[in-house]
Amino acid sequence: KQEVTQIPAALSVPEGENLVLNCSFTDSAIYNLQWFRQDPGKGLTSLLLIQSSQREQTSGRLNASLDKSSGRSTLYIAASQPGDSATYLCAATSGTYKYIFGTGTRLKVLA
Amino acid sequence: SAVISQKPSRDICQRGTSLTIQCQVDSQVTMMFWYRQQPGQSLTLIATANQGSEATYESGFVIDKFPISRPNLTFSTLTVSNMSPEDSSIYLCSVGEIGLGEQYFGPGTRLTVT
Numbered sequence: 001k002q003e004v005t006q007i008p009a010a011l012s013v014p015e016g017e018n019l020v021l022n023c024s025f026t027d028s029a030i031y032n033l034q035w036f037r038q039d040p041g042k043g044l045t046s047l048l049l050i051q052s053s054q055r056e057q058t059s060g061r062l063n064a065s066l067d068k069s070s071g072r073s074t075l076y077i078a079a080s081q082p083g084d085s086a087t088y089l090c091a092a093t094s095g096t097y098k099y100i101f102g103t104g105t106r107l108k109v110l111a
Numbered sequence: 112s113a114v115i116s117q118k119p120s121r122d123i124c125q126r127g128t129s130l131t132i133q134c135q136v137d138s139q140v141t142m143m144f145w146y147r148q149q150p151g152q153s154l155t156l157i158a159t160a161n162q163g164s165e166a167t168y169e170s171g172f173v174i175d176k177f178p179i180s181r182p183n184l185t186f187s188t189l190t191v192s193n194m195s196p197e198d199s200s201i202y203l204c205s206v207g208e209i210g211l212g213e214q215y216f217g218p219g220t221r222l223t224v225t
Contacts, residue, residue, distance in 0.1 A: 032213070034213060034214065036216070041201070041219075041221060042218060042219065043117075043203055043216045043217055043218040043219040044154075044203065044205075044216040045216075046112070046213060046214070046215060046216075049213045089153060089154070091154075091214075097142055097144075097159070097207055098144075098156055098159070099156070099214060101153045101154040101155075102153060103153050104153055
């Protein structure tokens, strides 16, 4: 059974800092891993999708990597801004359409 | 990407009543999903709704409590029945296509049960 965890649970950084969010999963036979952003009381915004054959995906200041052998994915945010403050969720699917979500990392970027 | 809307965006309901949440997509999709996010928690899948078939419920969720309809390829409803304060959550629908993997989420419905 797939389990997904995220460390740290919360993170506070000064503006401009580069940061890494971590996502670990127990079943290495994943099909996709997707990173989302959630603002307080809102729905989820898809950030990046990494398919099992890929190692990383980039979008603007965001870069997500996937290492299936170690059961890890990281989300790298360059030059963080206060507008990046949100909860970041990763979700993995193991060959089916069902996503298992991580516990989330609550990020606060201080101006 | 798909654009998804949900109604209502929020509601406050009394215990024992039921609420039906609507999910509308701007394009035809095979699979629609309903998730629950309890306060301070991550998302938990309630059920998968495919058009023309019964919804498939995850462990811990039953049809009598969360009946789902999927009348066509762009619309679904989730009813939260006989509500109790423990049902206070954000309910989100999402869509995806088999083989593509990426899922898109609606804005969510924030439900408070008093």
